[in-house]
Amino acid sequence: MTGTPLTAAKSAAARPAGYGLARRGQASFLVHRRATAVALTLAVLTAAVSVLSLSVGETWVAPGDVVQVVLGQDNPNELVVGTLRLPRLVTGLLVGLAFGIAGALIQTVARNPLASPDIIGVSQGASALTVGAMTYGIGSYAVLPWLSVTGGLVAAALVYVFAWRGGLHAARFVLIGIGFAVALKSVTQLFLTKGDALMAQQAKVWLTGSLNGRGWDASRPLLWTLLIALPFLFWAARAQRTVSLDDDTATALGVRLQRTRLGLVLLGVVLASVATGAAGPVDFVALLAPQIARRLTRTAQIPLLSSALMGALIVTAADILARKLFAPTELPVGVLTAAIGAPYLMWLIVRSRTGGKA
Amino acid sequence: MTTIDTPASRLAARALTLAYDERVVVESLDVDIPDGKVTVVVGPNGCGKSTLLRALGRLLKPRGGSVLLDGRELAKLPTKQIARTVGLLPQSPTAPEAITVGDLVGRGRQPHQSWWQQWSEADEAAVTTAMAHTDITELAERPVDELSGGQRQRVWIAMALAQETDLLLLDEPTTYLDISHQVEVLDLIRQLAVPGERRPHGRTVVAVLHDLNQAARYADHLVAMKSGRIVAEGPPGKVVTPELMREVFGLDAVIVDDPVTGGPLVVPGRPWHAQ
Numbered sequence: 001m002t003g004t005p006l007t008a009a010k011s012a013a014a015r016p017a018g019y020g021l022a023r024r025g026q027a028s029f030l031v032h033r034r035a036t037a038v039a040l041t042l043a044v045l046t047a048a049v050s051v052l053s054l055s056v057g058e059t060w061v062a063p064g065d066v067v068q069v070v071l072g073q074d075n076p077n078e079l080v081v082g083t084l085r086l087p088r089l090v091t092g093l094l095v096g097l098a099f100g101i102a103g104a105l106i107q108t109v110a111r112n113p114l115a116s117p118d119i120i121g122v123s124q125g126a127s128a129l130t131v132g133a134m135t136y137g138i139g140s141y142a143v144l145p146w147l148s149v150t151g152g153l154v155a156a157a158l159v160y161v162f163a164w165r166g167g168l169h170a171a172r173f174v175l176i177g178i179g180f181a182v183a184l185k186s187v188t189q190l191f192l193t194k195g196d197a198l199m200a201q202q203a204k205v206w207l208t209g210s211l212n213g214r215g216w217d218a219s220r221p222l223l224w225t226l227l228i229a230l231p232f233l234f235w236a237a238r239a240q241r242t243v244s245l246d247d248d249t250a251t252a253l254g255v256r257l258q259r260t261r262l263g264l265v266l267l268g269v270v271l272a273s274v275a276t277g278a279a280g281p282v283d284f285v286a287l288l289a290p291q292i293a294r295r296l297t298r299t300a301q302i303p304l305l306s307s308a309l310m311g312a313l314i315v316t317a318a319d320i321l322a323r324k325l326f327a328p329t330e331l332p333v334g335v336l337t338a339a340i341g342a343p344y345l346m347w348l349i350v351r352s353r354t355g356g357k358a
Numbered sequence: 359m360t361t362i363d364t365p366a367s368r369l370a371a372r373a374l375t376l377a378y379d380e381r382v383v384v385e386s387l388d389v390d391i392p393d394g395k396v397t398v399v400v401g402p403n404g405c406g407k408s409t410l411l412r413a414l415g416r417l418l419k420p421r422g423g424s425v426l427l428d429g430r431e432l433a434k435l436p437t438k439q440i441a442r443t444v445g446l447l448p449q450s451p452t453a454p455e456a457i458t459v460g461d462l463v464g465r466g467r468q469p470h471q472s473w474w475q476q477w478s479e480a481d482e483a484a485v486t487t488a489m490a491h492t493d494i495t496e497l498a499e500r501p502v503d504e505l506s507g508g509q510r511q512r513v514w515i516a517m518a519l520a521q522e523t524d525l526l527l528l529d530e531p532t533t534y535l536d537i538s539h540q541v542e543v544l545d546l547i548r549q550l551a552v553p554g555e556r557r558p559h560g561r562t563v564v565a566v567l568h569d570l571n572q573a574a575r576y577a578d579h580l581v582a583m584k585s586g587r588i589v590a591e592g593p594p595g596k597v598v599t600p601e602l603m604r605e606v607f608g609l610d611a612v613i614v615d616d617p618v619t620g621g622p623l624v625v626p627g628r629p630w631h632a633q
Binding site for chain 2: 015016017018019021026027028029030166234235238241242244245246248249251252253254255256298299300301
C-alpha cells in the first residue's frame with residue numbers, strides 16, 4: 001500500500017487507527033474519535049436523565065421548570081426541585097462518576113474486569129468501619145465520608161501488601177481482595193448484630209447504598225475529592241496506555257511499573273471510598289460502568305471519561321426507578337444496581353470461561 | 359568493592375549475580391556485548407540465558423555486580439532514559455484485547471513522549487519506518503488478536519523498532535513460529551545490525567535463541583552458557599565445536615560445514631552419557 005517509509009511524516013497511516021490529533025504549538029494530544037463520540041453521547045443522556053430525575057417525584061414538575069430552577073431563574077418550583085431533589089441528584093451523579101473512575105482504574109491495574117472496588121474489599125472495608133461507627137452512635141453524615149475513606153484505604157493497603165510478592169501480581173491481588181471482602185463483610189455483620197438495634201436498622205439502609213435524604217453535606221467531600229483528583233486523572237489516562245501491556249513490555253518502555261500501579265490503585269481507592277461514604281456501597285456500579293463503556297468505545301484500554309459518565313448515568317437512572325417502582329416506598333438505589341449487576345457479572349464469568357479473554 | 363574497569367562496549371556486565379528468591383541462576387558473570395553486532399546467547403534449558411538477557415534489559419535487578427550501559431550502572435539510570443537506548447522484546451508479550459496493530463506499534467514511542475507531547479512527527483516517522491521494515495504496513499488497522507503468530511511477532515518487533523534504540527534485546531523471538539517465519543524474523547534481525555543513515559555503526563542486537571544452528575548462522579558473536587556461566591564466546595566458527603556440544607549440551611555431535619553459508623552446522627550423533 002504505502003511505499004514511502006522514510007519521508008511519510010504526514011501520512012495518516014502511521015497514526016494509531018481511530019485516533020485524531022489535537023495539536024497546539026509544541027503540545028500534541030491523541031484523541032480517540034469513537035471514545036469522544038461515546039463520551040459526548042453519554043453526557044447528553046446523563047443530562048437528560050438528570051432533568052427527568054428532577055421532574056419525577058410525588059409531584060411532577062415540567063422539565064422546562066426544572067431547567068429554569070437549575071439555571072437559577074425565578075420559579076415557583078424552587079423548593080421542590082432546588083432544595084429537595086437537586087442535592088440528591090448531585091450526590092447520585094458524583095457517586096456514579098467516582099465509582100465509574102475507580103472501577104476503571106482498578107480493573108486496569110488488575111487487568112481483570114472482576115477487580116472493582118466493591119469486589120476486592122475496598123467497599124467492604126469502608127462499610128465495616130462506617131457501620132461500626134454508626135451502630136455505636138458516632139456517625140454523622142459529615143464524619144461518615146472520612147470513616148469510609150479510612151476503612152477503604154486500610155482494606156486496600158492490606159490487600160496490596162498481601163498480594164505483593166516482589167511485585168504486584170494481578171491474579172493474587174484479585175483473589176486476596178475477594179478473601180478480604182468476605183472477611184470484612186462478616187465484621188460488618190458482627191457490628192449489625194452486636195450494636196444498637198435502631199442504629200443497626202439505619203446502617204442496614206446505608207449498606208444497600210441509598211441516596212435517600214442525601215443532602216449537600218453528603219456530596220461536598222466527594223465533589224472536592226473529584227476536583228482534586230482531576231489533574232491526576234490526566235496522568236492516569238496516559239499511564240493506562242502502558243500499564244495495560246504486560247509487565248515486561250511496560251518496563252522495557254521505561255515505565256516505573258510498581259509506582260505507576262500504586263498511584264492508579266490509590267486514586268481509585270480514594271474515589272471509591274469517598275463515594276461509599278456519601279451513599280453507601282452502591283453495588284456493581286464500579287464493576288459495570290467501565291466494562292460497558294469499554295465495549296462502547298472499543299478502545300484498547302478502559303476509557304476513564306466514558307466510565308465516569310456511564311457510572312453517573314447508571315446511578316441516576318437506577319435512582320429514578322428506585323423511587324418510582326414501588327412508590328410511595330423508595331428502594332435504596334443499590335438494590336437496583338445490584339439487580340442489574342448480578343446477572344451481568346454472571347454473564348461475564350460464563351463468557352470468560354468459554355474462551356474469550358476477560 | 360572491586361574496581362570496575364571501563365568496558366570497551368556500550369553494554370556490559372561485571373561480576374553479575376542474578377537470583378530468583380533463594381535460587382542463584384547466574385553467578386559472578388562478566389560479559390561485553392560487541393557494538394553494532396548480532397550477539398546470540400545459547401545454552402540448555404535453565405542455563406540462565408533468558409535471565410541474563412532480562413538483567414541486561416533491567417527487567418531483573420542484579421543480586422550482585424552490575425550491568426553497565428555506556429560505562430554507567432544500569433540500576434542507577436532513570437528507566438525512561440534507558441528506554442531511549444535499550445529496547446527489549448520479552449519472550450511472550452501480551453497485547454490488550456482489541457488493540458490495533460498501529461496502536462500497539464505506536465506505544466513503542468512511549469519513552470520519547472510525555473503527557474503533553476503525545477504524538478510528534480518524529481513519532482509518526484518512526485512508526486511508519488518500523489512498520490515498513492517489518493512489512494506490516496497493510497495490517498495497521500487490524501486487531502492484533504486476529505493475526506497469525508508470524509504476523510504478531512513482526513508487530514512486536516515493529517513496536518521495539520519504533521522505540522528507536524541503538525541496542526535491542528530479543529528473548530527467543532522465534533518461539534512459536536514455523537520454520538519460514540523463523541527465517542523471516544531472523545533475516546529481519548540480521549538487517550537491523552546493518553549500518554544505515556541513522557546508525558552509521560548499525561544496531562547492537564542481543565538475542566536468546568534455542569536453535570543452535572540458527573544461532574550459528576545468524577550470530578556475529580556467539581555466547582554459550584551452562585549453569586549460569588559463560589562456557590565459550592566468540593565467532594560461531596570458533597565456538598561451535600564437538601567438544602563444546604559435549605560440554606554444554608551433553609550431546610555427541612558432528613559439526614559439518616553449512617552447505618549454504620559455509621558456517622558450522624550441528625548434526626546430533628548418538629546421545630552422549632557421562633561415564
